[in-house]
Amino acid sequence: MAEYTFRIFRYDPDKDETGRIQEYRFEPEPGWTVLDALNYIKWNLDGSLTYRRACRHGICGSCGMTINGKNGLACETQLKDLGTTVVTIEPLRGFPVIKDLVVDMEPFYDKLYAIKPYLITKTPPPTDKERLQSPEDRKKLDGKYECILCGCCTSSCPTYWADKNFLGPNALLKAARFLFDSRDEGFEDRVNAVDDKHGVWRCHTIFNCVEACPKELNPTQAIVDLRKLMLRGRL
Amino acid sequence: MLEKPPVIKSYRWHLGSIAWILHRITGLLLVFYLLLHIWVIHHITSGPEGFNKVMSVVQKPIFLLLEIGLLGTVLYHAFNGVRIMIVEFADNAAGAHKAIFGAVMAIAIFLFLVGGVPMFMHFLHAVSH
Numbered sequence: 001m002a003e004y005t006f007r008i009f010r011y012d013p014d015k016d017e018t019g020r021i022q023e024y025r026f027e028p029e030p031g032w033t034v035l036d037a038l039n040y041i042k043w044n045l046d047g048s049l050t051y052r053r054a055c056r057h058g059i060c061g062s063c064g065m066t067i068n069g070k071n072g073l074a075c076e077t078q079l080k081d082l083g084t085t086v087v088t089i090e091p092l093r094g095f096p097v098i099k100d101l102v103v104d105m106e107p108f109y110d111k112l113y114a115i116k117p118y119l120i121t122k123t124p125p126p127t128d129k130e131r132l133q134s135p136e137d138r139k140k141l142d143g144k145y146e147c148i149l150c151g152c153c154t155s156s157c158p159t160y161w162a163d164k165n166f167l168g169p170n171a172l173l174k175a176a177r178f179l180f181d182s183r184d185e186g187f188e189d190r191v192n193a194v195d196d197k198h199g200v201w202r203c204h205t206i207f208n209c210v211e212a213c214p215k216e217l218n219p220t221q222a223i224v225d226l227r228k229l230m231l232r233g234r235l
Numbered sequence: 236m237l238e239k240p241p242v243i244k245s246y247r248w249h250l251g252s253i254a255w256i257l258h259r260i261t262g263l264l265l266v267f268y269l270l271l272h273i274w275v276i277h278h279i280t281s282g283p284e285g286f287n288k289v290m291s292v293v294q295k296p297i298f299l300l301l302e303i304g305l306l307g308t309v310l311y312h313a314f315n316g317v318r319i320m321i322v323e324f325a326d327n328a329a330g331a332h333k334a335i336f337g338a339v340m341a342i343a344i345f346l347f348l349v350g351g352v353p354m355f356m357h358f359l360h361a362v363s364h
């Protein structure tokens with residue numbers, strides 16, 4: 001492979017006033033992902049480089065970052081697919097930076113907790129079996145449950161950049177995952193957060209979230225579906 | 236913790252975000268046009284003389300060109316608006332928003348040509364006299 005230039009956002013809270021760019025040049029092996037390149041840097045060139053990763057196959061959601069101006073998982077982004085040998089890597093924008101590529105995800109989780117991301121039931125369960133769901137009802141959750149909480153969507157959302165109280169595509173997708181679950185009885189518990197000017201009504205259908213999601217989910221569809229649900233709830 | 240980290244590379248544009256920013260820009264242009272329009276029309280209260288004077292200004296060739304731009308602005312804003320309404324109200328349309336954009340813009344471009352070509356002829360006629 002050709003020599004690559006990695007331009008990486010660096011910030012050390014003990015030393016730096018603000019972020020800076022550090023460049024690393026080397027020839028990656030064929031088949032490497034962005035995460036392989038980061039590991040190479042950390043293990044061979046500069047042990048101080050800090051980033052999150054765990055599973056390295058797109059399931060833990062740790063390695064979300066901005067690669068050449070677009071959010072994605074470092075472990076699922078092949079270097080050869082970038083179409084350039086200059087790779088700019090930044091922490092997920094919209095969140096405070098703790099160190100280098102590590103951002104504070106607390107604001108992201110706060111939005112998730114606000115929509116109560118768990119099955120809420122009021123009626124007691126059947127005594128002889130679990131709460132059953134028909135295959136048709138189960139199918140309604142396809143495209144809603146697969147989220148790995150990587151933060152790529154909310155961090156790509158211009159509306160979230162402008163309004164840090166906006167629940168964001170992730171929390172709204174999760175809200176849809178439960179509100180459209182045939183077993184769930186938590187509409188009343190979630191409606192105040194979702195049917196709010198910082199909830200579904202804030203989204204401007206820009207579709208950055210859809211472009212960013214590494215699981216190819218469609219938070220915008222979930223948001224417009226929730227809007228229709230909220231309208232029906234009001235009528 | 237760094238609350239406002241500097242951005243190295245601006246976020247990548249794609250059809251959805253470009254359509255959105257153009258919608259905002261054309262929306263602002265239409266507000267501006269509406270104010271101008273009300274300003275022009277209010278001269279009717281100053282009688283035929285005053286009104287004709289303002290009208291002769293806004294019928295200058297440059298305004299004939301700007302009107303073609305106005306037609307484009309209205310058509311873009313209206314038809315992207317149709318796209319957004321389809322995404323909002325049709326079932327499972329958000330995944331197809333790019334194809335919907337292509338379809339509504341094809342209609343918008345057709346109408347732009349239907350309206351814009353005669354307007355341009357009118358402009359050429361005005362400058363040659």
Ligand code: SF4
Nearest residue numbers: 157203204206207209
């Ligand atoms: S479609 Fe809505 S939620 Fe998704 S990026 Fe745009 S404004 Fe944010």
Ligand code: SF4
Nearest residue numbers: 147148150151153213
């Ligand atoms: S919806 Fe997609 S981009 Fe957003 S957190 Fe879940 S997996 Fe990540």
Ligand code: FES
Nearest residue numbers: 055056061063075
């Ligand atoms: S390391 Fe787990 S998703 Fe990339």
